[in-house]
Amino acid sequence: xxxxxxxxxxxxxxxxEEVRERVLVLREKGVIPCLGVILAxxxxxxxxxxxxxxxxxxxAGMASRDIRLPADTxxxxxxxxxxxxxxxxxxxxxxxxxxxxxxxxxxxxxxxxDPQKDVDGFHPVSVGNLxxxxxxxxxxxxxxxxxxxxxxxxxxxxxxxxxxxxxxxVGKPLMxxxxxxxxxxxxxxxxxxxxxxxxxxxxxxxxIAAAGKAGLITADMIREGAAVIDVGVNRVPxxxxxxxxxxxxxxxxxxVAQRASVxxxxxxxxxxxxxxxxxxxxxxxxxxxxxxx
Ligand code: NAP
Numbered sequence: 001x002x003x004x005x006x007x008x009x010x011x012x013x014x015x016x017e018e019v020r021e022r023v024l025v026l027r028e029k030g031v032i033p034c035l036g037v038i039l040a041x042x043x044x045x046x047x048x049x050x051x052x053x054x055x056x057x058x059x060a061g062m063a064s065r066d067i068r069l070p071a072d073t074x075x076x077x078x079x080x081x082x083x084x085x086x087x088x089x090x091x092x093x094x095x096x097x098x099x100x101x102x103x104x105x106x107x108x109x110x111x112x113x114d115p116q117k118d119v120d121g122f123h124p125v126s127v128g129n130l131x132x133x134x135x136x137x138x139x140x141x142x143x144x145x146x147x148x149x150x151x152x153x154x155x156x157x158x159x160x161x162x163x164x165x166x167x168x169x170v171g172k173p174l175m176x177x178x179x180x181x182x183x184x185x186x187x188x189x190x191x192x193x194x195x196x197x198x199x200x201x202x203x204x205x206x207x208i209a210a211a212g213k214a215g216l217i218t219a220d221m222i223r224e225g226a227a228v229i230d231v232g233v234n235r236v237p238x239x240x241x242x243x244x245x246x247x248x249x250x251x252x253x254x255x256v257a258q259r260a261s262v263x264x265x266x267x268x269x270x271x272x273x274x275x276x277x278x279x280x281x282x283x284x285x286x287x288x289x290x291x292x293x
Contacts, residue, residue: 022283033062035094075105095119096110096113127173147273159186161187163187207222208229208231223259230264231249232249232250253266
């Protein structure tokens, strides 16, 4: 069997179109959804992520409030920027690009964001709401995974989903999302303490790899006909590539595609969905405040 390859770019474009339509409705009411974006330091990767997010916001008809701070910014100064954004009714969401300079405590900064503006879904209140099954913002990459699964018509209810990776960014929120009643999957969460990983992955109807280890999941580790979602993005050296490396997922794509029913590529799978979900969270935050006023 050769798997159907899920086109994450196309799925993300559909979400972005839906967001654009919701933005138009808000704009007619005089509301321009706006994301406050804080970048501290000059890390080139962070700068390129932030630039991509701001471009996507603009394309969707939304605004951004760009705050660029030098690498030696203190925690108190950063917190005061967050307080200003929290108190600004024209700003609907707040994003602090991570990682922060080493002198700043990330958990302090995240906890300072108004949960109603926490479009990244990292605030402890957002995490709590996700665990409790209450309304709130969920992190973008896990939301992107669930949206891709739904778009590809993969049945979730009653399915056994095996998640490899337990980070706060991907694995744990995925576990909480998939096991919500609305999705109703049975979830197994694996990590480096898991004895005999293959024993679990072979039982998966849906296998989600989020370990950050290139080629970790091989064909012998999956069940024939499983749906395989590859969250991993790993740089592997490749002297034939212009940059000296190429991006590879956690899944051995060529081998696994022979056994899976559907599979996501890297790049072009989960990646494009992450920004699309951020846009969706921002428009949601703006809609929520528009309803309150
Ligand atoms: P992370 O914080 O490093 O967490 C990796 C998790 O995988 C950990 O829980 C770790 O277990 C587990 N793990 C590592 N090696 C393993 C192995 N051999 N067997 C079983 N479990 C293993 O990474 P992350 O932030 O979750 O990101 C994971 C991957 O997704 C990375 O490649 C990252 O670049 C990618 N990512 C992509 C997007 C996107 O938009 N496409 C977004 C976010 C992340 P322990 O807890 O035991 O250490």
